[in-house]
Amino acid sequence: MSAHLDPSWSDGGRSRTENELTAAIAHEICQPLLGISSNAAAGLRWLQRDTPNLEEAVAALQDIRAGCERVASIVKALQALARQSPLRPFPTCIDDIIGEVLSLVAPALAKRNVTLDTALDARRIIPADPIQIHQLLFNLITNALEAMSEARCTGGRIRITSATLAGVVEVCVDDNGPGIPAERRQQIFTAFYTTKRSGLGMGLAICKSVVEAHHGSLFAETSDIGGARIRFHLPATCQVS
Structure with a gap:
């Protein structure tokens, strides 16, 4: 891979x-x-x-x-x-990486008075490139923060959940921001496409590249807390080529 x-x-x-x-x-x-x-x-x-x-x-x-x-x-x-360099997969716990990223973004969450909810239960160790998965999660959380900031949302909320399903680990990043219209849910993963005034449209494009490099899947959906949900699956096993 x-x-x-x-x-x-x-x-x-x-x-x-x-x-x-x-x-x-x-x-x-x-x-x-x-x-x-x-x-x-x-x-x-x-x-x-x-x-x-x-x-x-x-x-x-x-x-x-x-x-x-x-x-x-x-x-x-x-x-x-x-460079299309080969991934460097290591035995990786997604929940541990989520914890590291949350420590990094904690000041930004506090500054914007955003409430964070977590329900982490992806206990299975999977082969993945931890640096790239770290970047993936950082981008998704930052994207949620920026979306709420652009919409001037009050009472901001982000929810992060993880679980082990049949053959995959699933992670969901939900926010209660403005959401993503159905007709734009494929475009948002395209390089340089952005709905933000100050955005370059690269964060989610990089997320897509990282997930696909791991032979996973990435989805944009409506969240049950009122905004957007970005959900991704990573295979519990992968072949490196």
């Missing part, structure tokens, strides 16, 4: 692919770079106080280091997709 871009990404030749990769990188690293800048400013403030708070400054530096590592992992994953 090889990682690959959506077939539409290659239309127009090499320059189009390079342009799309550039846009994807800009889209994906924007948030962690903003976090690095914010933590650097906070660290300086703690150090410049009349009585410097070294503990808080060290915490800010640790967050900066984590942000830098995050940017590096994002670029690495995008490069692998663009």
Whole structure:
């Protein structure tokens, strides 16, 4: 099994692919770079106080280091997709990766007063590329946050569920935002298609590439909490080619 871009990404030749990769990188690293800048400013403030708070400054530096590592992992994953590099599947617990991503996005959830509900029960270990699955989940949660922000939703809510079904692991990311009209549910996974004023339309296209590289399936649906549901299946076993 090889990682690959959506077939539409290659239309127009090499320059189009390079342009799309550039846009994807800009889209994906924007948030962690903003976090690095914010933590650097906070660290300086703690150090410049009349009585410097070294503990808080060290915490800010640790967050900066984590942000830098995050940017590096994002670029690495995008490069692998663009080069059609083979996946590096490892025994992976989806619930563990969900937990890691939720720790990363917790500040954004708190800042926007978004309630998070989880019901994680995908206990089966599956072969998957953990970096790419991490990026997939991060994109889906970020997409839900951005959709609610664009619609100026109050009382925002995100629900993440996971389960082991017959031969697959299923993950659902629900929000109570504006939802996705039925006629747009296939378009949203196309590169450069976006309904957001400031969006580049790359996040969900990358999600599609990651899921398909794992021989999985990705669906856009209506959520029972009032907005959109993005659901994906990953096979519990996979063949690497």
